[in-house]
Amino acid sequence: MNYWLMKSEPDVFGINDLYNRPNQTEHWDGVRNYQARNMMRDEMKLGDLIFFYHSNCDEPGIVGIMEVAKEGYPDYFAFDPEDKHFDPKSDPSAPRWVMIDVKYVKSLSRTITLKELKSREELANLALIKRGNRLSIMPVSKEQWDFILSLE
DNA sequence: GCCAACGTTGGC
């Protein structure tokens, strides 16, 4: 089993939005970065656990946990000219972009802030805090996962 | 294949 972290802006889609979805499940669409796509397409497996990270907000940090509820399949929003993430270069017969479904697992009792994650030398190799990292999806090692949860 | 211009991300 693998562990992950995915970013979302709480103003757009936060953990409470996921909680309130039918089945507490939602598709994670709109990823338009090849590295992130490849992870969804090739590596994220049913049941893998994911940290839900709130970005671009007052207190950026990890707020909860979700799991992979459906493995990678075509992001059909890319075909919709009305959609914010429409991509005319994604051909329905050879979809360029992939999404997964995620299901709510739990909210943390508090936000484990970016500031705090950065201050821990145990997490020096966490992709999230590597300089300039802008990936919206990234792997987390089992050790990092357990350590972060121990901070809750 | 290089690289400048441009757009986006996201912390602050």
Add this chain to the structure above:
DNA sequence: GCCAACGTTGGC
């Protein structure tokens, strides 16, 4: 709102 970082685009 600013701006550093960085991915993508497109001219050459």
